[in-house]
Amino acid sequence: MPVPLLQRRLIFVTGKGGVGKSTVAEALALRAARSGLRTVIADLNADGHAHELEHEANLFRISVDPQHAMEEYLSLKVGGAAGQLLGHSRLFSAFAMATPGMRELLSLGKIWELAQTDRRTPQASPYDLTIVDAPASGHGAALLRTPRTFAEIARVGPIARQAAAIAQTLSDRDFTAIVGVAIPEELAVGETLELHEALQRERLELDAVILNCCHPDRFEPPEVETLTALDGGPYTSVRLALGADQRARMEREQAARLERRFGERLQRLPYLFEPELDDAALGRLAAELRL
Amino acid sequence: MSIAELLEGKRVVICAGAGGVGKTTTAAAIALGMAARGSKVAVVTIDPARRLASALGLGELDNQPRLIDPARLAPLELEGELWAMMLDPKRTFDELIDAVAPSAQRAQEIKGNRIYRQLSTAVAGSQEFTAIAKLHELTSTGEYDLVVLDTPPSRNALDFLDAPARLESFLEGGALKAFLRPTGMGMRVLALSTAPVLAALRRVTGIDLVADLSTFFTLLGTMTESFDRRARQVDRLLHSPTSGFLVISSPQPRPTEEAIWFRGTLVQGGLPFTGAVVNRVHPAVEPGPPAPLPPALGAKVAQAAHEYAALVARDATSIERLQRALEGAPLLLVPELSGDVHDLSGLLQIREQLFR
Numbered sequence: 001m002p003v004p005l006l007q008r009r010l011i012f013v014t015g016k017g018g019v020g021k022s023t024v025a026e027a028l029a030l031r032a033a034r035s036g037l038r039t040v041i042a043d044l045n046a047d048g049h050a051h052e053l054e055h056e057a058n059l060f061r062i063s064v065d066p067q068h069a070m071e072e073y074l075s076l077k078v079g080g081a082a083g084q085l086l087g088h089s090r091l092f093s094a095f096a097m098a099t100p101g102m103r104e105l106l107s108l109g110k111i112w113e114l115a116q117t118d119r120r121t122p123q124a125s126p127y128d129l130t131i132v133d134a135p136a137s138g139h140g141a142a143l144l145r146t147p148r149t150f151a152e153i154a155r156v157g158p159i160a161r162q163a164a165a166i167a168q169t170l171s172d173r174d175f176t177a178i179v180g181v182a183i184p185e186e187l188a189v190g191e192t193l194e195l196h197e198a199l200q201r202e203r204l205e206l207d208a209v210i211l212n213c214c215h216p217d218r219f220e221p222p223e224v225e226t227l228t229a230l231d232g233g234p235y236t237s238v239r240l241a242l243g244a245d246q247r248a249r250m251e252r253e254q255a256a257r258l259e260r261r262f263g264e265r266l267q268r269l270p271y272l273f274e275p276e277l278d279d280a281a282l283g284r285l286a287a288e289l290r291l
Numbered sequence: 292m293s294i295a296e297l298l299e300g301k302r303v304v305i306c307a308g309a310g311g312v313g314k315t316t317t318a319a320a321i322a323l324g325m326a327a328r329g330s331k332v333a334v335v336t337i338d339p340a341r342r343l344a345s346a347l348g349l350g351e352l353d354n355q356p357r358l359i360d361p362a363r364l365a366p367l368e369l370e371g372e373l374w375a376m377m378l379d380p381k382r383t384f385d386e387l388i389d390a391v392a393p394s395a396q397r398a399q400e401i402k403g404n405r406i407y408r409q410l411s412t413a414v415a416g417s418q419e420f421t422a423i424a425k426l427h428e429l430t431s432t433g434e435y436d437l438v439v440l441d442t443p444p445s446r447n448a449l450d451f452l453d454a455p456a457r458l459e460s461f462l463e464g465g466a467l468k469a470f471l472r473p474t475g476m477g478m479r480v481l482a483l484s485t486a487p488v489l490a491a492l493r494r495v496t497g498i499d500l501v502a503d504l505s506t507f508f509t510l511l512g513t514m515t516e517s518f519d520r521r522a523r524q525v526d527r528l529l530h531s532p533t534s535g536f537l538v539i540s541s542p543q544p545r546p547t548e549e550a551i552w553f554r555g556t557l558v559q560g561g562l563p564f565t566g567a568v569v570n571r572v573h574p575a576v577e578p579g580p581p582a583p584l585p586p587a588l589g590a591k592v593a594q595a596a597h598e599y600a601a602l603v604a605r606d607a608t609s610i611e612r613l614q615r616a617l618e619g620a621p622l623l624l625v626p627e628l629s630g631d632v633h634d635l636s637g638l639l640q641i642r643e644q645l646f647r
Contacts, residue, residue, distance in 0.1 A: 017310010236579035237596040
């Protein structure tokens with residue numbers, strides 16, 4: 001039996017662009033925080049705060065910035081004269097940032113640090129759970145692959161050791177979970193299945209697949225017959241109802257594709273018709289999650 | 292307004308926007324529509340999900356544009372030609388190296404370098420860079436009347452726009468010069484390992500990485516001028532009035548904010564912003580008379596109609612917000628089509644909406 005999601009220390013949330021990755025990551029974090037876990041949600045957009053900020057009780061937020069992560073790494077891990085020298089060297093900075101994969105590795109290094117029980121950042125309290133609002137599937141899979149390829153390129157030295165440690169953490173299913181988010185549409189489902197294969201090639205697994213934005217499926221076949229008989233007349237509401245039913249049927253097919261592959265690992269979240277995704281709406285989604 | 296008017300006189304169209312708003316489909320529909328009107332069009336998608344390939348019935352698109360069989364597109368008749376390709380970053384990189392390397396041997400050395408292999412495949416950002424390289428290649432021959440380019444999701448869009456300038460500043464900047472001391476290569480590697488900064492770097496990274504990197508940058512350095520010239524040409528191309536950027540969005544709050552941000556970035560960068568396309572808009576429906584239905588079913592139907600009305604209202608809010616931010620720039624709305632738009636009939640329907 002795999003360890004339940006909320007008992008792990010690190011959860012990556014990824015999926016096709018526009019399927020609601022961030023929303024699902026937020027809902028997961030809210031659920032974790034409200035169940036008493038000290039939770040941090042990390043994004044890689046580098047447009048928020050590079051320091052951890054408390055959003056509500058038990059819920060923290062950080063925007064991981066590779067440049068900042070590098071400076072932190074150098075001062076804490078390398079330290080001394082070398083750390084100082086590198087930290088202040090524009091040459092080194094340009095060099096590191098231009099090195100293929102280095103930005104991803106530095107970001108992952110910071111995420112890894114957040115998830116440790118014994119954190120190297122002085123005076124930092126440990127988190128029970130770190131949730132990563134990861135980039136879209138293609139970039140997300142590349143991100144998760146980075147430590148392994150880096151460990152292979154660098155081979156020796158501290159970076160190779162660090163990269164190997166991160167790679168080890170990512171493949172430890174007691175510690176790390178990867179959650180795929182999809183919506184019940186052809187392309188998003190296809191991309192989720194591709195993501196699954198890409199991760200398996202790296203010996204990683206999707207621990208849960210969350211099918212977001214499931215529209216209500218409320219009409220029984222005889223009801224659809226009744227409605228079809230009235231279609232084409234002046235009843236616009238009947239036309240809309242039939243449109244909704246057509247959508248529900250298409251979604252059923254797409255959900256079945258995922259169900260075949262993921263079985264029990266698949267769960268659904270309802271489509272919300274609210275004008276805005278406010279805290280109350282997010283709370284509703286958080287409560288729906290099966291964890 | 293038809294999109295054909297917007298694209299009058301354009302040689303390059305770049306579709307940008309958040310993930311999941313239908314950029315790839317829109318790019319393909321625009322290419323299809325312009326080909327129908329008589330242009331020779333190439334559409335380049337860099338989306339890893341291979342969507343365009345499936346929509347056009349091509350199992351695998353290779354790294355060169357392929358002519359789409361016009362018979363596939365019936366009943367639509369093409370007066371021009373539609374060519375399509377999916378970008379393969381690795382192959383585009385290799386082709387670029389072949390084109391700019393001073394000799395075949397030098398090209399082989401670069402392609403065999405481990406850092407290069409990493410750069411050209413695994414790294415996020417290689418898509419942005421190679422898309423630009425491909426755009427340059429396809430436009431410089433003058434073979435196509437119009438090149439339509441799909442882009443990665445807009446969080447990477449800055450990278451995409453910056454690619455030429457970033458490469459240029461990287462090549463001219465300190466990082467590379469440090470490796471290009473006016474001495475032999477052996478001396479360079481030696482100099483590299485003795486300079487204090489780089490000695491510290493070696494301690495942090497491991498020496499193998501440094502050696503590979505120094506070789507990589509040294510090899511790359513021999514091609515600085517050629518890269519530099521290309522970067523300038525691309526920059527000029529992107530700023531040219533014959534290029535156009537379309538921002539693609541869908542009528543929800545997040546994509547709308549990204550569309551506004553993107554348009555601002557383009558305008559600020561002096562790039563030719565052409566207009567916005569909002570996909571999947573729910574058109575308002577006039578309420579009809581109540582249908583003669585049993586109460587339970589009637590209630591369900593009323594609920595479905597109520598939900599639809601909520602979507603119409605929500606779309607309208609996002610569209611108004613975008614319209615205000617566009618300050619009079621063109622805005623095209625494409626209605627939500629029934630079913631999932633992932634096949635050719637969906638593509639044809641979208642083309643019809645855009646070119647009305």
